[in-house]
Amino acid sequence: MSRHRARTPDFTIQNDLQNELEDQPLIPGGQIQPPRDHYNLSYLAMVVFGLAALLPWNMFITATSYFDKKFEKGSPFVHKQFENFITIFSQITNVAFLFINVSLQNRFSAFVRIMGSLLVMCLMFVMTTIMVKIDTHTWADGFFGLTLVTVVLFNACAGVFQGGIFGLAASFTPRHIQGFMTGQGVGGIFASVASIISLAVTNGEDPIQSGFYYFLAASLVIIVALVMYPIFLNLPISKFYLDRVTDELSRSFKAPTVSSWTIIKKIKWMLFSVWATFCVTLTVFPAVIASIKSVSADSPLTTTYFTPVTCFLLFNFGDFVGRTVAGSVQVLTRKWLVILTITRVIFIPMFAMCNYHPDERTTAVWFNNDAFPIAFMTVFSFSNGYLASLAMMYGPSQVPSDQQTTAGAFMAFGLGLGLMSGAFMSFALNAVL
Numbered sequence: 001m002s003r004h005r006a007r008t009p010d011f012t013i014q015n016d017l018q019n020e021l022e023d024q025p026l027i028p029g030g031q032i033q034p035p036r037d038h039y040n041l042s043y044l045a046m047v048v049f050g051l052a053a054l055l056p057w058n059m060f061i062t063a064t065s066y067f068d069k070k071f072e073k074g075s076p077f078v079h080k081q082f083e084n085f086i087t088i089f090s091q092i093t094n095v096a097f098l099f100i101n102v103s104l105q106n107r108f109s110a111f112v113r114i115m116g117s118l119l120v121m122c123l124m125f126v127m128t129t130i131m132v133k134i135d136t137h138t139w140a141d142g143f144f145g146l147t148l149v150t151v152v153l154f155n156a157c158a159g160v161f162q163g164g165i166f167g168l169a170a171s172f173t174p175r176h177i178q179g180f181m182t183g184q185g186v187g188g189i190f191a192s193v194a195s196i197i198s199l200a201v202t203n204g205e206d207p208i209q210s211g212f213y214y215f216l217a218a219s220l221v222i223i224v225a226l227v228m229y230p231i232f233l234n235l236p237i238s239k240f241y242l243d244r245v246t247d248e249l250s251r252s253f254k255a256p257t258v259s260s261w262t263i264i265k266k267i268k269w270m271l272f273s274v275w276a277t278f279c280v281t282l283t284v285f286p287a288v289i290a291s292i293k294s295v296s297a298d299s300p301l302t303t304t305y306f307t308p309v310t311c312f313l314l315f316n317f318g319d320f321v322g323r324t325v326a327g328s329v330q331v332l333t334r335k336w337l338v339i340l341t342i343t344r345v346i347f348i349p350m351f352a353m354c355n356y357h358p359d360e361r362t363t364a365v366w367f368n369n370d371a372f373p374i375a376f377m378t379v380f381s382f383s384n385g386y387l388a389s390l391a392m393m394y395g396p397s398q399v400p401s402d403q404q405t406t407a408g409a410f411m412a413f414g415l416g417l418g419l420m421s422g423a424f425m426s427f428a429l430n431a432v433l
Contacts (some may be wrong), residue, residue, distance in 0.1 A: 035236040043179045045232040046169055050183020051190060052098045052225035053162040056121060056154035057094070058191035059218050060086050061286045062312050065199065066132075066211035068146070074140030082144060083287050084427045089148050090155045091282070091420035097159030098416040101167075101409060111233070114164045117157035118226045124154050125219040132212040163412045170396040170408025172241045177396070177408075178327040180391040186322040188316030190221065196308050244401075263399055263407050269334060270395035274411060275418035277388045280344045280381075282422025284351045287316060287430050292354045292373050310374055315381040322385025326393065334394060341387050347380050348429070388415070 035077040037043060060067075064083065071079045101113070120268030126148060136143035169176040194217045209388075232238055264271065294306045332340070353366035354373045367373070395411040 009170045020307055034240045037237050042172075042232060042235050042237050043175060045228050045235075046165075046176050046179035047183035047186060048225050048228050049161075049165045049232075050180040050185075051166060051187040052118065052121070052183075053158055053180075054184045055191070055218055055221055056124075056151075056158050056186045057090055058188050058316075059215065060090065060151060060154070062191040062195045062308075063211055063214055064286075064290060064307065065195075065207035066214065069207045070136055071140050071144055071148075073137045074144055077142050078141055081430075082147075083290065084423075084430055085144075085148060086151055087282065087287060087423040088420075088427060089151045091416065091423040093152045093155040093160045094162075095413070095416040095420045097156045097344070098163045098409075098413040101160050101163030101412075110164050110168060111229075113160050114229060115226070117161040117164075118222060118229070120157045120228065121154060121161070122219060122222040124150060124157075125215055125222055129212060129215040129219060130214060132208060140263055158197050159416065162416075166392075166412040167405045168410045169399070170404045170411070171244075172238075174393045175327065177393050178389055181385075181392055182311065182320065182327065183319030183325045185316065185385055189313070189320055190217075192308065192313040194218075196305065196313065199304060251409065258403060260406065260410070264410060265396040266398050267407055269338055270391045270398065270413065271414040273338050273391035274388055274395070275414045275421070276341045277344065277384060277391065278415055278418030279348060279422040281384045282419050283348055283425040283429060285380075286311060287426045288351055288356060289315070289377070291371070292351065292356050293358050294370050295355050295368055296370055299404050310370070310377065314374065314377045315384075318378055319385035320379025322382040322387075323345065323389045324383075324385075326386050326389035330390060330393070332390060337387060337394070340383070341391075344380075344383060344387075347376065350376050351380075352429070354363065380425075 061083070067082055067086075068079070071082050131143075131146075159235070166180060169180045194214050195210075198213045199207070201210065201213065221410075227334070287309045290307050292307075292311070294310075350367070351373065353363075354376070355365050355368060358365070367376075392411050396407040399407045
């Protein structure tokens with residue numbers, strides 16, 4: 001049986017599928033059924049890639065205690081606003097490189113873009129781990145500037161990686177998209193649990209040492225993703241879908257060119273939904289919600305662990321559940337998806353009226369009980385994961401298969417744009433409250 005090599009502008013890998021497919025049954029229409037995803041390896045790979053894609057963002061926003069200690073000797077402005085600056089620099093860079101990734105698709109192969117970005121992220125995490133051990137108290141403001149440079153480099157790579165992987169997932173199946181989204185939720189849980197464990201190991205008394213364990217764990221995750229990507233490309237099911245992309249691209253070169261604007265118009269409401277979901281989320285998370293204090297008596301749970309548990313862990317767990325449920329429960333029509341996305345705006349005043357910045361606020365606290373922010377967070381986090389995942393899955397399905405990779409890249413850009421918009425709104429909200 002003959003062997004052949006498929007070449008595409010975006011994927012340069014060997015396709016050797018005849019032996020894998022010769023016994024596969026046909027699906028309606030005479031097309032060959034994809035190979036089985038043995039042990040769910042391709043799905044699990046997407047989960048790992050999703051985890052790695054948001055790991056820099058999750059790690060930097062969750063390491064609140066570490067950065068608070070590092071910047072305590074700096075200027076009061078830096079010490080108070082470092083979370084907002086990290087958020088804004090992260091999202092501006094991420095959105096810019098998600099957009100740049102679209103233009104890079106035909107210039108650099110996916111292998112180069114994805115492996116290159118993972119290698120740089122790995123090196124940056126190693127450097128960040130080393131910086132934990134360096135005393136920066138005498139140059140806290142300088143270290144703040146260095147941290148922002150690190151954030152920019154991290155998120156530039158994360159933007160290229162996320163856009164590349166999501167474009168890849170969009171050319172596979174909705175299940176692979178959901179796996180990538182679920183992995184992003186796992187990344188949030190990983191960061192939250194790593195933060196809590198590192199606090200527990202040091203008894204909450206040494207945030208600098210806890211930061212060392214924290215960033216070291218992140219370095220190991222990126223290494224796993226580096227090893228996983230070449231393995232993923234050589235799975236039979238991956239070769240099948242990449243070979244299909246090759247065939248469809250070769251046919252599309254003979255057909256009239258479809259403009260990006262035409263694709264955007266087909267997925268516009270799903271683009272809006274994913275943008276609005278993350279815009280609302282980033283408006284209050286983490287900057288506002290992380291500043292909500294417990295109203296209960298002093299104890300480790302209401303002081304040291306209150307924010308790591310009720311803000312970061314609860315959000316990331318609820319977000320993960322929402323993303324996971326979206327893979328099997330898709331009862332919302334596109335119309336109701338848009339409507340429910342818009343209604344999430346109500347969470348902004350709800351969290352603001354909890355015990356937010358109790359020592360500085362000038363307005364009354366309406367929800368003066370710890371049960372309120374916990375209940376709000378439960379619904380807030382689940383809706384974020386569920387609605388965003390549905391939008392990301394529905395979007396590419398609205399265009400022909402030869403346009404799905406581009407549609408997927410635009411959906412990733414819409415996600416990043418929502419994060420950036422929310423970051424700016426959070427900065428404004430924090431200044432007003």
